[in-house]
Amino acid sequence: MRAARLYSYDEHMNIDLVVEDRPVPQVSRPGDVIVRVGAAGLCRTDLHIIEGVWKDIQDPQRTLLPYILGHENAGWVEDVGPGVTSVKRGDAVICHPLRTCGVCLGCRRGEDMYCESSSFPGLNSDGGFAEYLLTNERALIKLNPNVAPMEVAPLADAGITAYRVAKKAARQLMPGQYCVVLGVGGLGHVALQSLHELCGARTIAVDRSPAARKLAKDLGAHHVLDGGDNVVQEVKELTRGGAHAVIDFVGELGAEQISWQMLRQGGTHYIVGYGGEVHVPTVHMVISEIAIAGSLVGNYTELVELMELNAEGRVKLHAQQYALKDINTAIRDFKNRQIVGRGVIVP
């Protein structure tokens, strides 16, 4: 099969993925499933991987390269191991990004991200920028009949991440209260839609890009701000005292420090984007009784829920397609912010 492999890390990204022939992966364990890839989303994490940001975590022994990137995958079941009962050849599926064990306590509590022996195709094993992908039964969700793999692949990771954090925030948010969404990109625009579906609170979208602000307005954000120097003060005035929740999809460049300052007493700052460092005095944490909480991808059941909202047309995702052979063009376009919505690789 054709596949795009990374051969070395490069801080400056002066490097191409190599599109070449590889053997098709084979079933070897009872729960294995081979998926014929229909589409694979291109994620900012892919850029960070190429830069080597993640190499100490994903590749501590430096034995991974060369390997196939791509962790937002959807397609059709091609082959299944002898223990597989819930899917069969030909089923259209989306892949939860983790391949989990199903027997550890994390898995048994439904917390897939806490699986003690998971693997993460596209990060620490071969991923979906290829014609075929090896994953397992537990990662698969059958698509609703009206949904095609091309339309939903990025929901597998970008979508679920936005949905999980929106669901967490929604549980705390009552009608009349306010949730700030910082960054209305690939994740933020899914979070906005999810918040509107999951709770009756008002949303305040913040983004420096006019196009992102227009998108936020079109999606029904109750207020849209441009993220200028006075944004903390603007939020405090709009909300008469501070937001009840702030979801930070940026996590660097100062966003991580203004987020918790926008909160009112008892509020929560959710961190999804990363790169920066939060500095906060303990006395402020106590007097304001705020919380700062990381959020990590999402559970299988959360992806199921998101797929239902998507199938009903209540949470949508815009995508721009590239052929597998053009993957390096896609990466450059992404880097240069020339992709509208999410880039999707179609083998």
Next chain:
Amino acid sequence: MRAARLYSYDEHMNIDLVVEDRPVPQVSRPGDVIVRVGAAGLCRTDLHIIEGVWKDIQDPQRTLLPYILGHENAGWVEDVGPGVTSVKRGDAVICHPLRTCGVCLGCRRGEDMYCESSSFPGLNSDGGFAEYLLTNERALIKLNPNVAPMEVAPLADAGITAYRVAKKAARQLMPGQYCVVLGVGGLGHVALQSLHELCGARTIAVDRSPAARKLAKDLGAHHVLDGGDNVVQEVKELTRGGAHAVIDFVGELGAEQISWQMLRQGGTHYIVGYGGEVHVPTVHMVISEIAIAGSLVGNYTELVELMELNAEGRVKLHAQQYALKDINTAIRDFKNRQIVGRGVIVP
């Protein structure tokens, strides 16, 4: 002032309220507030009070009559006691139906309905079918500037009751799951709108009246059923195994018995309407692990939340106005199901 008083109970309702002159109520305790009534909703409970259904609970000593009915009140603050700090003369307000003490444990937990020494104007003391009403500061919510008392009075009781139960159900309901709303009348149509705002689940509205079914469809119910003999089977098929929640706004005439049969394992049957009796085998409760839960009016903070959704136009209420002098016409129209939406008395 003019006021409509009940002079005796009559099982067959062959009786009129007497519209007559009464002294305006006066402030006597520090937290007292006199409200100039802008509108007072007419509720099915008013019919039951006239029939004497509630007399053992509201009037155990038979010392209440004659008294003024009306427990869904909105208007303007006319006078306040010396302890009142949060409202002043002229403020437009809606009245939470209970006058609570604020110091018992129920009140301190925010559970106004569990107040150990509340009174309930319109039920066990003079209510709002009059020009002025005596209540207390804790009952009052200031209206948003764009909202008039005439438009919202029934939210004080019908609205809050529907909102509270919808909020309870919404906490359990995930996208892709199903909630049945049994009875799309004054409460049911608020519950439908609230569910759509508070969670991403699908709604199934059930009503025998074509007009109610049309309303449900207009409000965005995902499925609408006519409540015929096969309704349990229809729900089980639609939901592939049973609903995750059923909200029963009827509570009699058999609805109370079909509700829990519509549930899947782990589901909850919420009871709001009353009159009938639930009969359920313990072995069914256990094997299906279902719950059956009553729901009672709502808390002050829930009315605040509902008023926010209403002010944003997300939960609306249709009403038909009657002058106070025509209150007996309104009662007859209500009894004969000739009121579209909710009847509202305007003094």
Next chain:
Amino acid sequence: MRAARLYSYDEHMNIDLVVEDRPVPQVSRPGDVIVRVGAAGLCRTDLHIIEGVWKDIQDPQRTLLPYILGHENAGWVEDVGPGVTSVKRGDAVICHPLRTCGVCLGCRRGEDMYCESSSFPGLNSDGGFAEYLLTNERALIKLNPNVAPMEVAPLADAGITAYRVAKKAARQLMPGQYCVVLGVGGLGHVALQSLHELCGARTIAVDRSPAARKLAKDLGAHHVLDGGDNVVQEVKELTRGGAHAVIDFVGELGAEQISWQMLRQGGTHYIVGYGGEVHVPTVHMVISEIAIAGSLVGNYTELVELMELNAEGRVKLHAQQYALKDINTAIRDFKNRQIVGRGVIVP
């Protein structure tokens, strides 16, 4: 191997299990595990199975008999299928009663009891009154080193059932509040201990047997009542208005009707025992805003938690041993209430 099989149902239980030679079960699917049985608890459900109470549910096609009873099992891993990774031959284990699929939504949410394709060894397939038992990897919890199968087998079903309902109640119960435990037998005495560990509320144990009342007192119940005619009134006085929760381990003979009458406003009646029928007016459900909730066995993770409390000596279980060949004596003793604590069959 030796095994005790049921050959026919008999309403009057004038029938013996037949202890006879059977082939040892073999691994056939990737997740299969053969457990060498160390002990198997004798449960009241076993008596009901023999009486035929469950035959329409467990054996609708009447193809089950003859089969091996026993659904509270602990022992040592004897053999494992090719997909098993978390246990190996020789590991001491306790068996969650269900053999679940791990891929349906119920399983993925951690709600093992809602598995859409589970089997229940001892109920609808061969169980543990034998030298060897076939179950699967997902059912197994490794025992702490200081714990032997003989001491814990009944925790697999009686224990987990009591723990789950105690955990549900504990989430609602605050210090100073009251929980009634109706029936201090095999389940009730585990529930009492669990409540004391999981929350700061006070417990009121109710049982007609003096021995059970003594046990309740020894376990630290805050109040112990004899369940006479005035028990509802006694609870209301002790609690100054009603209990916040009632856990009914009887579920018949009138207990199911007095339970909800003991509650205060907002309280919950948990049903675990079964046989009777609850009759409750909808108006009472609403005015008192009570809930009535069934509870069914428990999840794998709940059994994990219970085993931790047990390993620390915080929740204990008394048992009386019988050899497999004496199983019919054990059943007769159980029926005649001559077993102290729980009867355990040791092959």
Next chain:
Amino acid sequence: MRAARLYSYDEHMNIDLVVEDRPVPQVSRPGDVIVRVGAAGLCRTDLHIIEGVWKDIQDPQRTLLPYILGHENAGWVEDVGPGVTSVKRGDAVICHPLRTCGVCLGCRRGEDMYCESSSFPGLNSDGGFAEYLLTNERALIKLNPNVAPMEVAPLADAGITAYRVAKKAARQLMPGQYCVVLGVGGLGHVALQSLHELCGARTIAVDRSPAARKLAKDLGAHHVLDGGDNVVQEVKELTRGGAHAVIDFVGELGAEQISWQMLRQGGTHYIVGYGGEVHVPTVHMVISEIAIAGSLVGNYTELVELMELNAEGRVKLHAQQYALKDINTAIRDFKNRQIVGRGVIVP
């Protein structure tokens, strides 16, 4: 009456409170209550107040001095305003530290600490180091008959603060999981006892003082550590991967930085002590999906719950008494760590 007043702030605490005659406070508003002080706890915050740490928050206009300190008060009702219904002269009471309004949304949700117009006697108005104290009805909890003001005054603030955070942690902690308590002083030893009552998790107490470690052991902490350089590693080993919760009662001197490093994936670091600053990379927050959450004093209902546990002897507090005239000795002893348990001033 005699009262101890602060006349100026001094960073080095080279200053005495002045014990002098002051007029007895009088009732002026409907909800006012005068409490004859039985005892008033001495809190580290009192030292910080004297040092001037809080002056910008408690005394922004610099108009407060001279004033009476003391915010952990218990005693007997002396006089009540005309709106007071729930207490009467002679009732023994403990005082929630805040005097809340009862009508703002914070109060209505039961979140007393979020009251929008509270005052804090002892911080921003006269407190309890005096014979009489002015507070309001909403602050008062009647003592159980077997409890004397002298025994419980510090529960009003130190106790409730420890209880609230323990209750928050307990809601997340399952049997078999681990909670670290960092600092076993006046608050930490109440938190330990509360955790043992509210959940079935294991506790790990950390303190550099041998006396504190002995106290922790006596109170049943499952593990006790001395807080040396390897404490993060020790916790990770004990817990096989990290604690599920860490409660930091120190909040400075490095504790604030090691706390979140002790957590496992999904864990929460609760901040109660203050003084330092948390620095944490956003990427760590995300990958570990941890939360860092401040906790602030506690609600009225939480103090009610704590008083119930205390009345039953399940959560106790050791105290050392000083006469009001010896308050400066008490302060010096406290500063020099010569008080065993909590210092209590008895007028």
